[in-house]
Amino acid sequence: GESVGLHLPTLSVQEGDNSIINCAYSNSASDYFIWYKQESGKGPQFIIDIRSNMDKRQGQRVTVLLNKTVKHLSLQIAATQPGDSAVYFCAETPSTGGFKTIFGAGTRLFVKA
Amino acid sequence: DSGVTQTPKHLITATGQRVTLRCSPRSGDLSVYWYQQSLDQGLQFLIQYYNGEERAKGNILERFSAQQFPDLHSELNLSSLELGDSALYFCASSPTGPFGEQYFGPGTRLTVT
Numbered sequence: 001g002e003s004v005g006l007h008l009p010t011l012s013v014q015e016g017d018n019s020i021i022n023c024a025y026s027n028s029a030s031d032y033f034i035w036y037k038q039e040s041g042k043g044p045q046f047i048i049d050i051r052s053n054m055d056k057r058q059g060q061r062v063t064v065l066l067n068k069t070v071k072h073l074s075l076q077i078a079a080t081q082p083g084d085s086a087v088y089f090c091a092e093t094p095s096t097g098g099f100k101t102i103f104g105a106g107t108r109l110f111v112k113a
Numbered sequence: 114d115s116g117v118t119q120t121p122k123h124l125i126t127a128t129g130q131r132v133t134l135r136c137s138p139r140s141g142d143l144s145v146y147w148y149q150q151s152l153d154q155g156l157q158f159l160i161q162y163y164n165g166e167e168r169a170k171g172n173i174l175e176r177f178s179a180q181q182f183p184d185l186h187s188e189l190n191l192s193s194l195e196l197g198d199s200a201l202y203f204c205a206s207s208p209t210g211p212f213g214e215q216y217f218g219p220g221t222r223l224t225v226t
Binding site: 031032034036042043044045046049051089091093099100101102103104105106 | 115117148155156157158161168169170171203205210212214215216217218219220
């Protein structure tokens, strides 16, 4: 499939290691945050979300951390697998100004077997 | 498979032309979202409809318009096409909106020559 974001920042990790992908968001009024995974040639796929009244949420092998003080979001993937190789986007949705979802630029995760 | 369908998968047209992209949301989802993704950019939110009504508007050009029909399918109309409109166009749906998981379709690849 066609590559998305040819010049994205890239994170390269060894299979089995933990991955941490970071995202700085822009709007202090953002109330809702999502991490998406996009594999080559496919549409984005939901991974995990978090509301602004939380600072941590865990899913299966994934954890999202939210630091509202510095407007920072991170996605932690435990025991990274080759199938985790993809582009990861954070997205924020503010509760004011028309609920316009804003996506980050994305980070390419490459898992070395 | 997200349950969201988009047609056509690929579209090649000339500058100045007009095209229509079609999206069928997941069964039961009332919200439809349209996004544009260029090779060197992330996902740009264009517009959201909820149960037939426009709910949120993002960076959508005046040459672009969309609508959601009573059967909840949606169409994105792009007119007076320019080379810079070449991109992947994704449709997503969700049960409500704007908060909550969005399910993305496979996208329509538009190439303007």
